[in-house]
Amino acid sequence: MYQYNEFDRQLVKERVDQFRDQTQRFLDGNLSEGEFLPLRLQNGLYIQRMAPLLRIAIPYGTLSATQLRTLADVSRKYDKGYGHISTRQNFQLNWPALEDVPDILAELAEVEMHAIQTSGSCIRSITADPFSGVATDEIEDARPYAEILRQWSTLHPEFAFLPRKFKIAVCGSENDRTAVHFHDIGVIMAKNEQGETGFEILVGGGLGRTPVIGTSIRKFLPKQHLLTYVEAILRIYNQLGRRDNKCKARIKILVRALGADTFAEMVEEEWQHLKDSPSTLTDNEISRVCAFFEEPDYNSKVNTSEPSQLTENKEFSRWYTNNTRSHKQPGYRSVVISLKGTGTPPGDVSDTQMELIADLAEKFSFSELRTSREQNLILPYVEKAQLFEIWQALGGSGMATANIGTINDITCCPGGDYCSLANAKSIPIAEEIQRIFEAPDTLDELGDIDLKVSGCMNACGHHHIGQIGILGVDKKGKEFYQVSLGGGVGDNAAVAKILGPSFSQAEVPGVIKQITDIYLDKKTPDEKFTDTLARIGVQPFKEKIYAKTH
Amino acid sequence: MPKLIKDGAIANDEWVLIESAEVEGALPSGNLIVPLALWAAQQEQLLARDEEVGVWLQSDESPDKIGDRLRELALVAINFPAFTDGRGFSYAQLLRSRLNFTGELRAIGDVGKDQMFFMQRCGFDSYLIADDKDTDQAIAALSSFTDTYQSAQDQPVPAFRRNA
Ligand code: HEM
Ligand code: SF4
Numbered sequence: 001m002y003q004y005n006e007f008d009r010q011l012v013k014e015r016v017d018q019f020r021d022q023t024q025r026f027l028d029g030n031l032s033e034g035e036f037l038p039l040r041l042q043n044g045l046y047i048q049r050m051a052p053l054l055r056i057a058i059p060y061g062t063l064s065a066t067q068l069r070t071l072a073d074v075s076r077k078y079d080k081g082y083g084h085i086s087t088r089q090n091f092q093l094n095w096p097a098l099e100d101v102p103d104i105l106a107e108l109a110e111v112e113m114h115a116i117q118t119s120g121s122c123i124r125s126i127t128a129d130p131f132s133g134v135a136t137d138e139i140e141d142a143r144p145y146a147e148i149l150r151q152w153s154t155l156h157p158e159f160a161f162l163p164r165k166f167k168i169a170v171c172g173s174e175n176d177r178t179a180v181h182f183h184d185i186g187v188i189m190a191k192n193e194q195g196e197t198g199f200e201i202l203v204g205g206g207l208g209r210t211p212v213i214g215t216s217i218r219k220f221l222p223k224q225h226l227l228t229y230v231e232a233i234l235r236i237y238n239q240l241g242r243r244d245n246k247c248k249a250r251i252k253i254l255v256r257a258l259g260a261d262t263f264a265e266m267v268e269e270e271w272q273h274l275k276d277s278p279s280t281l282t283d284n285e286i287s288r289v290c291a292f293f294e295e296p297d298y299n300s301k302v303n304t305s306e307p308s309q310l311t312e313n314k315e316f317s318r319w320y321t322n323n324t325r326s327h328k329q330p331g332y333r334s335v336v337i338s339l340k341g342t343g344t345p346p347g348d349v350s351d352t353q354m355e356l357i358a359d360l361a362e363k364f365s366f367s368e369l370r371t372s373r374e375q376n377l378i379l380p381y382v383e384k385a386q387l388f389e390i391w392q393a394l395g396g397s398g399m400a401t402a403n404i405g406t407i408n409d410i411t412c413c414p415g416g417d418y419c420s421l422a423n424a425k426s427i428p429i430a431e432e433i434q435r436i437f438e439a440p441d442t443l444d445e446l447g448d449i450d451l452k453v454s455g456c457m458n459a460c461g462h463h464h465i466g467q468i469g470i471l472g473v474d475k476k477g478k479e480f481y482q483v484s485l486g487g488g489v490g491d492n493a494a495v496a497k498i499l500g501p502s503f504s505q506a507e508v509p510g511v512i513k514q515i516t517d518i519y520l521d522k523k524t525p526d527e528k529f530t531d532t533l534a535r536i537g538v539q540p541f542k543e544k545i546y547a548k549t550h
Numbered sequence: 551m552p553k554l555i556k557d558g559a560i561a562n563d564e565w566v567l568i569e570s571a572e573v574e575g576a577l578p579s580g581n582l583i584v585p586l587a588l589w590a591a592q593q594e595q596l597l598a599r600d601e602e603v604g605v606w607l608q609s610d611e612s613p614d615k616i617g618d619r620l621r622e623l624a625l626v627a628i629n630f631p632a633f634t635d636g637r638g639f640s641y642a643q644l645l646r647s648r649l650n651f652t653g654e655l656r657a658i659g660d661v662g663k664d665q666m667f668f669m670q671r672c673g674f675d676s677y678l679i680a681d682d683k684d685t686d687q688a689i690a691a692l693s694s695f696t697d698t699y700q701s702a703q704d705q706p707v708p709a710f711r712r713n714a
Contacts, residue, residue, distance in 0.1 A: 007697060007709060014695050022664065038634050039664055121634065151699045151710075157671035158643055158702070161636025227708075238640045239612065273648060278707050279700070285710040 001062050001368060002147050002292045004112045011154070012109045015116055019043050020102035027099065042122055042160065043105075044090075044115030051095040053418070055118040056108060060128035060146040060170070061089035061371040063113075065358040068369055070111045072354035078104050083354075085339060085347040087411060087462050088167070089127050089371040090118055094418055116154055121162045121249075123153035123234070127169045129177045130370035133293060134334050134380050136326045139189045140197050142172030144289040145226060148281065149187075152227050159234050163241035164249035166234070167206070176490030179373060179465060181205045181214045184251045185233060190220060198222045203233060203263065204255030207459035211495040212252040217264035224281040225271075231279065232271035236263070295329070296366040296381055302331030303385045318440055319391050319402040324382075333387060335365075335379040336372070337394060338401040338409070342434040345427045346412040347375030356397050360390055373462075374411055376404065407449040407516065408434045411462055415455030415472060416479070422455035424472025424479035424505070429453055432509045437516075446516055449529045452487075465489055467530050468515060469496040470508065481508050485515070485538050488530065497538050500546050514545050553685050555666075556654070556676040558692055560685050563678070565604060565625065567658070583627050583656075586611050597622055606658060609637045613645045620649055628674075630659035639672045646673035646703045663691035673703035 004012070019040075026036040040047075044055035056071070071091055075083045078100045084092040096104060108114060118125050126149050128142040129135060149168060153159070159166070171180040172189040180186035186202035199221045205214025221229055233251075240258075242248045255263045310317045324333040337357060339347050349357075361369050361379055364386045370378040382390060394400040403409050410433065413419065415426030430453055437443055452466030456473075463469035465487035473480050480502040487496030503511055516529075518541055523532045554563040566580045571587035577596075583604040584596065596603045597619065604625030605616055613626065620626075626645060628638040638657065645651040656676040657669050663684075666677055670692050679688055701708040 005713075007713060010696055011698070018664075018694050035633075035662070121636075152708075154699055155668075155695065156700055157668035157698070158639045159636070160668050161634050161639065161665075235640050235643075239637050243609075243635060243637075277701070278711055282711065288710075 001064060002059075002143075002289070008112070008151075009109075012112070012114045012116070015043070015114060015155070016102065016105045016109050019105060023098065023102055038120060038161070041120030042117060043120075044118035045098075045101060046119060047098075052098050052101065053414075054093045054096050054101060054104065054115060055086065056091045056093070056113060056115050057118045057125040058090050058113075058371050059125055059150045060132070060143050061130045061373075062132075062143060063369050063371070064111075065361040065367040065369065067111045067113055068354050068358045068361070070107060070113065072351040072358070074104055074107055075354070076351040082348055082350040084345070084414065085349065085371050085375045085377065087373050087375060087413070087460060088125065089130070089373060090125060091371070092414075094414070119165070121164050121166075122160050123156060123162070123166045123168065126150050126153070127167075127178055127183075127373065129171060129173050130372040130378050131177065131325060131334060131380070132172055132370075133295070134327050134329070134332070135173050135177075136328055137174040138172055138328070139174065139191065140172050141290070141293050142170040142178075142187075142189060143293045144286065145172075145187065145189075145199075145223075146170045147289050147292070148226065148285070149230070152230075152279075156234075159238055162234075162238055163243045164246065164251075166237075166251065168230075176493075177373065179462065179489045181489060181493040182207050182211070182462075182465060183214060184237075185230060186214045187226070187230075192220045196222070199226060201229065201233075203267075204252040204260065206250050206252045207462060207464050208250065209247060209457040209459075210250075210252065211459065211464040212256070213493050213495070214252075215255065215260040217260060217267060223286060224283075225275060226281060227279045228274040228277060229267070229271055232267050232274055235270055236266050296368070298329050298332065298381070299383060302329075302383050304331040305384070307384050307387050309388045313388075315402070315440075316388060316391050318444070319400055320387065322402045322406065322443075323400070323404045324387065327381075329381070331384055333382055333384055335382050335387070335390060336404045337377040337379065337399050338404055339376050339399065340403055340409050340434070341398045341401045342408070342438050343431060344398070345414075345417075346410050346430050349377065353397050353399060356393065357399075360393060364390060374404075374409060376409070402440065403443055405448045405450075406443045407437050407446055407451050407468070407512075408443060409450075410434065411450075411452040411466065413454050413461035415453070415461075419455060419460075421458060422472060423457075423474040424455050424481060426453045426455040426461060426470075426472060429470060429472075429481065429505065429508055433512050436509050436513055445520065447528055449516070450487075451512070463487075464495045465493075466496060467533065468512065470512075473502050475502060479505055481505065483508070483511055483515075485541060486533055492530070492534075499538065499542055511545055515541055518544055551681055552678045553681065553683070554676060554678055555685060555688055558689060560689075561676070565602075567606065567627070581624070583625060586615055589616065593617075593619060604654070604656075607638075607641060609635045613641050613649055613651075616649075620645075620651055623651075623653055625654040625656060626651060627656040627658045627678075630657060630661055630665075633660040633662055633665050639668060642669070642672040642674055643703065663688040666691050667694045671698065671702040671704050 169178040202214035365379040416422035454461035484496035581602040606627035
């Protein structure tokens with residue numbers, strides 16, 4: 001993974017100093033609440049219902065065992081002993097004290113971590129496939145380009161005060177695991193006719209109250225032009241994006257208003273001025289950064305056969321099927337550590353769990369970890385022969401629930417329990433749903449189903465792109481939930497369709513159960529939920545569900 | 551009285567800012583910073599005066615609108631109605647790199663120490679800050695960071711080319 005040099009280290013340290021000064025001025029009354037707000041947001045600090053929320057960057061979801069240990073330490077020392085993996089692969093503390101934040105950041109800086117641009121109206125931390133470098137469907141490792149974009153966007157002087165937040169994802173694989181179509185800029189690694197790798201560029205995707213699928217404005221951009229092209233997009237957006245209405249300020253609204261073709265022409269024109277400027281990437285720089293992401297020192301004598309315990313241990317075998325993934329390197333698998341045990345908020349991880357995971361990463365996965373958009377942790381490089389031991393260790397700490405990819409692998413925002421913008425709670429809904437489907441045979445029968453919950457239309461839980469989406473709404477001061485079906489990413493990028501009138505909290509689990517019953521009833525043998533849904537549409541679900549309840 | 555920081559030091563403001571294009575009677579004497587609308591309407595008269603002319607841009611006025619005689623201006627000011635309105639950062643970059651403006655580039659409006667480092671990088675060289683703000687702190691903030699990744703007006707070569 002990327003290692004800081006003196007330059008990176010100094011910059012992060014100076015940012016900590018700057019933030020310490022800003023926080024002190026606020027505490028001393030020399031900065032008003034209103035002045036401090038955008039400044040603290042740029043450094044990942046929200047003030048929430050209970051306490052501040054500090055969002056720590058995990059760039060493109062890659063972190064080391066040492067970094068995870070520090071997160072465990074910080075969670076214990078400054079918070080309540082747990083943290084939360086966000087849908088943008090970052091790490092959130094829910095209860096730090098404002099006065100402590102500069103010290104937390106200083107501790108993080110020691111292990112090459114920071115909270116720079118994890119919130120606020122600026123270029124946010126960059127996301128990428130958590131299986132980068134190990135996935136079997138990879139075109140090219142996305143992380144070097146995500147790192148190049150990270151450096152370029154960090155404290156970019158021109159784009160620190162954009163009309164609104166700006167999210168970039170880099171997808172390097174055939175099957176998109178980044179929701180690249182739902183980012184302000186989506187960078188997709190692509191090959192041209194000569195077989196060279198470059199990027200397809202999408203703009204104007206996003207979730208929130210107006211979900212939009214990004215539009216491709218350039219089919220192939222040679223690698224060296226990545227920064228100048230992205231800079232051209234940002235420059236147009238910074239000048240023309242709406243600043244009069246927060247809800248209309250994202251680039252998606254600008255692209256819609258101008259028309260994607262016109263927007264693309266404006267970018268092209270701006271880019272002609274920037275193209276070939278010193279920001280053009282050099283082969284040297286690309287190979288310098290790529291060198292940080294080279295393959296680990298794989299065991300050449302690895303045992304490539306399947307783990308022997310698979311045949312005799314049904315539970316292990318189920319976990320193997322659901323929670324591990326195929327790997328580029330023969331004899332290896334990647335392991336998804338389930339942070340979705342029933343009864344703990346999806347994506348939450350305790351200090352002791354983090355320490356256990358760090359141990360496992362050190363012992364079995366070249367000390368490296370990943371965070372996923374689905375709010376789980378991943379061990380990217382595990383020998384098959386070690387899987388049984390890992391399974392046992394995780395099981396002892398409640399993290400071997402064999403539910404990855406199933407309906408119980410729920411993506412869920414913090415919702416009303418933490419978030420002051422929430423219309424409704426989301427964590428209890430997730431738990432009630434998990435209770436229905438918990439039985440392993442039920443999960444086996446249902447197969448892959450992607451269910452996502454957000455507590456309000458800001459869509460932090462990505463409900464728009466869940467195959468089943470649940471959205472908290474406010475109905476005359478009461479918490480209600482809208483259910484939608486058919487969201488997806490990648491080639492199946494789609495915004496889920498709302499089923500109909502919303503449901504009370506008590507009704508929701510029953511409705512989700514009905515949805516799965518209809519699926520089981522209508523599916524052809526071996527047909528996945530998403531395929532049945534695509535074949536029969538939303539109508540049969542609507543008819544049945546509303547016939548019964550109304 | 552707002553305070554002026556220029557080229558990294560406290561300076562005397564030798565300019566008079568005309569806030570509105572609706573001026574009653576004759577223009578005052580002295581070096582004038584006029585709104586874009588006034589510049590558009592009275593370019594000839596303004597340039598014919600003995601004293602210097604500058605133009606200030608509102609945050610929705612692109613520097614393209616100044617027109618061909620930009621190079622005859624000694625100063626361009628960009629207003630930040632709120633520090634979170636970041637259009638002026640792009641305008642500054644465009645003025646310096648695209649329109650080749652070499653005169654004084656001044657940030658006015660809601661200008662604070664937390665933005666000045668970025669402003670300087672984008673090509674500003676003077677800052678009009680509110681009376682109650684500490685000038686020493688503001689000047690110190692111009693060097694908040696020893697070095698930075700990207701290219702900008704203060705350092706056209708990005709770090710990856712310099713450190714290669
Ligand atoms: C608790 C504090 C939080 C607040 C105040 C907050 C606020 C918001 C707001 C206002 C939006 C809508 C932005 C827009 O439409 O322009 C949004 C979107 C989003 N947030 Fe959060 N959020 C919070 C926590 C989270 C968490 C915990 C996650 C991850 C689990 C998250 C991930 C996202 C994502 C992925 C989006 C959608 C991005 C898009 O619109 O394209 N946020 N958030
Ligand atoms: S979706 Fe709404 S309730 Fe959930 S975290 Fe985001 S802002 Fe809060």
